[in-house]
Amino acid sequence: MQRRAFLASLAAACAPRMTWADVGSPAFLAACKQGEAFFLHALSAAGETLIEVPLPGRGHAAAAHPTRAEAVAFARRPGTFALVLDCATGRVINRLTPPEGQQFNGHGVFSADGNLLMTSEVIAETSAGRIGLWDTRSYTRLTDWPSHGLGPHEIRLLPNGTLAIANGGIQTDPVDRSKLNIATMHPNLTLLSPDGDLIDQIDLPDLRQNSIRHLALAGEAIAFAMQWEGDPAEPVPQLGLWTPGTAPILCEPSPQDAFAMQGYAGSVAATADRVLITSPKGGVAMIFTADGTHKATHRRADLCGAAPLGSDFLLTDGLGALLTADDRSLTPLRSGKTAWDNHLVPLAKTQI
Amino acid sequence: MTAGQPGNPRFLTADEATQALFTQLATGLEYLADRRIGRPLGTFDKPRPDLAEARASGRSARNITLSLQGLRGLAQQIHPDGQRTLAAFDQALKLAADFDDPTLANLADPQAWLKLQILQQTVRATRDTALAEIGPALGVTLGFNAQDGD
Numbered sequence: 184m185q186r187r188a189f190l191a192s193l194a195a196a197c198a199p200r201m202t203w204a205d206v207g208s209p210a211f212l213a214a215c216k217q218g219e220a221f222f223l224h225a226l227s228a229a230g231e232t233l234i235e236v237p238l239p240g241r242g243h244a245a246a247a248h249p250t251r252a253e254a255v256a257f258a259r260r261p262g263t264f265a266l267v268l269d270c271a272t273g274r275v276i277n278r279l280t281p282p283e284g285q286q287f288n289g290h291g292v293f294s295a296d297g298n299l300l301m302t303s304e305v306i307a308e309t310s311a312g313r314i315g316l317w318d319t320r321s322y323t324r325l326t327d328w329p330s331h332g333l334g335p336h337e338i339r340l341l342p343n344g345t346l347a348i349a350n351g352g353i354q355t356d357p358v359d360r361s362k363l364n365i366a367t368m369h370p371n372l373t374l375l376s377p378d379g380d381l382i383d384q385i386d387l388p389d390l391r392q393n394s395i396r397h398l399a400l401a402g403e404a405i406a407f408a409m410q411w412e413g414d415p416a417e418p419v420p421q422l423g424l425w426t427p428g429t430a431p432i433l434c435e436p437s438p439q440d441a442f443a444m445q446g447y448a449g450s451v452a453a454t455a456d457r458v459l460i461t462s463p464k465g466g467v468a469m470i471f472t473a474d475g476t477h478k479a480t481h482r483r484a485d486l487c488g489a490a491p492l493g494s495d496f497l498l499t500d501g502l503g504a505l506l507t508a509d510d511r512s513l514t515p516l517r518s519g520k521t522a523w524d525n526h527l528v529p530l531a532k533t534q535i
Numbered sequence: 536m537t538a539g540q541p542g543n544p545r546f547l548t549a550d551e552a553t554q555a556l557f558t559q560l561a562t563g564l565e566y567l568a569d570r571r572i573g574r575p576l577g578t579f580d581k582p583r584p585d586l587a588e589a590r591a592s593g594r595s596a597r598n599i600t601l602s603l604q605g606l607r608g609l610a611q612q613i614h615p616d617g618q619r620t621l622a623a624f625d626q627a628l629k630l631a632a633d634f635d636d637p638t639l640a641n642l643a644d645p646q647a648w649l650k651l652q653i654l655q656q657t658v659r660a661t662r663d664t665a666l667a668e669i670g671p672a673l674g675v676t677l678g679f680n681a682q683d684g685d
Contacts, residue, residue, distance in 0.1 A: 216679065243685060259685060289685060336685075396685075415570065449680060463680035466555075483545050484555055485678035501679025502551055506544060513544035522679040 201252040201271035203530060207233040209270075211490055212254055213499055214242025214524035223256050225270055228492065230505040230516040236273045238266070244337075244526040246291040246300065248319065255279070255300060260336070261286035261357065265302065267322055277322040281315060284308065285327075286357070290337040293319065294344075295531075301346060303335040307357035310334045312350055314375065328379035332371045333364075336396040339405070344377040347405050351394040353412070365412050370395040372407055372425060383427050390433075393419055401453035401473055407431075408460050411446030421448040422460050424475050434458070434475040443467045443480055449525055452489040452496055459496045459508060463487040463525075468498055468508055481513045488527030499523035554675040556613050561677055563606045564662035571599055572655045575639045579652075582642035590638045600631045603658070614669045623661040630654045 203209060209225035216222075221241050225234040236254075243259045252270040265287050267277035281287055281304050291302040302315040304327065312330025317323065332350020339347045352370030354363045369391050374382040387393060392413035399406040404426045411419050418441035425431040436443065444462035451460045457478070458471045466484040471477055483506070488499035496508040497516075504518040538546035546552045570588075575595070577583035587595040607624040610617055631654060641647040670676055 259683070416574075447684075449685075463678055463683075466678075466681070481544075484551065484558060485680050487680035501681070502547075502554070504547055515544050515547055518547045525680055525683060525685060 201269070202250050203247075203252050203270075206252045206271050209233045210492075210530055211497065212245040212247055212528040212530065213488055213526070214238065214245060214256060216241065216522040216524070217520060223254060223268060224521075225254070226505075230497065234270050234273070236268045236270060242524050243289045244291075244524075245528050246293055247528060247530045248293050249295060249297045249531040251297065253319075255291055255302075257287055257289050257291060257302075260289040261305065261307065261355070261360065262289070263287065265291065279317065279322060279324075282324070282327070285313060285315075287315075288312075288334065288336055292338055292340050292346075294340065295342075299325075301338060301340075303330070303338050303348070305334060305355075310354040310363075312348070314338065314346065314348065314379070328375065331373045331375075331381055331384060333368075334394075337398045339398045339400060341374075341400065341405075345382060346375040346377075347398055347400075348373040348375065349395045349398050349407060351396045351410075352391070353394055362412070365392065368392060368394065368412065370409075372398075372405065372431075374427060385425060385431055387423070387431070387433075390419055393421075395423075397448065397451045399451045399453040399458065401458050402455065404473070406451050406453050406458045408448035408451035410448060415446055418442060419446065421446070421462070422451065422458065422469075422471060422475075424458065424473075432475045434471045434477065436469055436477045436480065440467075440469070440477070440480045443482075444469065449487040450489040450527070452491050452527075454491040454494050454496065456494075457496075457510075459489050459498075461486045461489050461498065463501065468496075468513070470496075470508065470510060479510045481508055483513060487525045488523050490527040490529040497527060499527050550675065553613065553673055556609065557669060557673060557675050558677055558681075560606060560609050560613070560665055560669070561662055563602070563609070564658055564665070567599065567602050567606070568655050568658040568662070571602060572651060572658065575642060576648070576651055576655060577642075579645070579648060582648055584639050584642040587639040590640075593637045595639045596631070596634045596637050599634075599654075600628065603628050603631055610665060610669065614672055617665070617668050617672070620661065620665045620668050623657070623664045627654065627657040627661050630657055 210228040211226040221238040222235045246255045265279040288303040300317040304313040310333045312335035313327040315327045316325040334351040334353045352368040371386040373384045393409040397408040404424045420433040422434040445465040447464045448460040468481045470479040485501035505516045506513045537543040538552035539548045575587035
C-alpha cells in the first residue's frame with residue numbers, strides 16, 4: 184500500500200463519523216435524475232428530501248450503512264465502480280473497484296453491525312456470480328465468494344446473518360449487455376452462511392426462463408421478483424415466496440391482470456402482511472397477501488421503486504412522483520421534475 | 536378527463552396523460568413488429584406461420600393493417616404536424632396492402648418471408664421516427680425506468 188493511501192485510510196478510520204441521526208434520520212435512499220444531472224437523495228418518511236449528493240452518472244440502487252451516515256451508490260450494471268458517499272458532507276469518501284475482470288451487478292448490503300459490505304458481482308467473461316466482501320473501516324477488499332449461479336442481482340441479509348442471493352441465471356455480454364443464454368438459462372435463489380458456505384438453494388424447474396432478480400424479506404419468507412424471458416404470450420407469475428425448508432409458493436395475479444406486469448417486475452417490497460411488486464413496463468403495482476393471494480392492482484406509468492412504510496408502501500416513479508400504496512389506492516405525496524431510479528432503499532429501522 | 540385533478544393518482548398532470556398516449560403509440564408499434572409480425576416471421580430458416588395471430592379466422596394480415604391504421608390515427612391525434620411520422624406510417628400501410636396472404640400461411644416461400652420482414656423493418660423505422668419527431672415536439676419521453684430493464 185502506498186504511504187499516502189495508508190495515511191488517508193488511517194485518517195478516515197480515526198475521524199469521527201456522522202451518524203444518520205446527525206443528518207436528520209432519513210428513512211430512505213433513492214437515486215434520481217434532475218435535468219441532466221444525477222443524484223442520490225436521502226428522504227424522510229414523509230418523502231421530503233433531506234440530503235442530496237451528486238452522482239457522476241445514472242445510479243441504480245444504494246446500500247446504507249446501519250449507523251454511519253454513509254451510503255454506497257451502485258451504477259447500473261455492469262458497473263466497474265461503486266461510490267461510498269458521506270451523506271453529511273456530500274463527499275465521495277471512497278471509490279470501490281472490483282478485482283480485474285469482475286464487474287458490480289447493481290446491488291449490495293451492509294452487515295447488521297456495519298463492519299462488512301457485500302456486493303453482487305460477476306466475472307465479466309462468463310457472468311459467473313461472486314459476492315464481494317469489503318471491510319468498511321476503510322473499504323478495503325477482503326475476499327469474494329461464489330454466488331452459486333450466473334448473473335446475481337439483488338442480495339439481502341436475513342436477520343440471522345444468512346445472505347440471500349437472486350442469481351438471475353442470465354449470461355450477458357461483458358460489453359453490450361446482450362443476453363447470451365436465454366434458451367438454457369437457469370436462475371436460482373441461494374442462501375449463504377455468514378462464512379460464505381452454501382446453505383440452501385431453490386430453482387423453478389418449470390419456469391427456467393423466469394429470471395429471479397429482486398428480493399425482499401417478508402417475515403420468515405423471502406419474497407422474490409422475476410422477469411420473464413420466455414414467450415410473452417405465456418402468462419407467468421412475477422412473484423414467489425420462499426420460506427427456507429418448504430417449497431416456494433408462486434403468486435398468481437387475478438386472471439384479468441395476468442399480463443398487466445408485461446412479464447417484468449422491477450422491485451419488490453414487503454410489510455408485515457403484504458408483498459408488493461412493481462412493473463415500470465406495465466405501469467403497475469400489485470399487492471399480495473403474505474400467503475400469496477392477489478389483493479390489488481394499481482396503475483401508474485413507470486412505477487418502479489418500492490419500500491415498506493409502516494403497514495403501507497412508498498413507491499417512486501420515473502415521472503417524478505412519490506406515492507403511498509395500500510390495498511385501496513395510490514396516494515401522491517409529492518411530484519416534480521425528479522425522475523426516480525429503479526430502487527427505493529429503506530434505512531435500518533433502528534435509525535427511523 | 537381528470538388528469539391533474541385531485542383523486543387521480545394515475546395521471547397527476549395533463550402532461551402525464553400525453554406521455555401515456557405517446558408510450559402507447561411506441562408500445563403499439565413495438566408489439567406489432569415483435570409479436571403480430573415477429574412471431575409468425577420467426578427466422579428465415581424456420582418461419583412460424585402457425586404462430587400467426589387470428590389464423591383460424593383468416594384475419595392475420597388484416598389485423599396488421601388495422602393495427603397500423605389505428606396507430607396512425609393515434610399519432611395524428613397526439614401530434615397532427617408529425618409529417619415524417621405519418622409518411623412512415625403510409626409507407627408501412629402501402630407494404631401491408633400488397634399482402635395477398637390473409638393467414639401468412641405462405642411464409643415458407645422466401646419471397647413472402649422477405650416481404651413480411653421488410654414490413655417489420657418499416658414498422659420499426661416508423662417507431663424510431665415517431666420517437667424522434669413526436670417526443671421532442673410534445674416534450675415527453677418514454678419511461679425512465681420502463682426503458683432501463685434491470
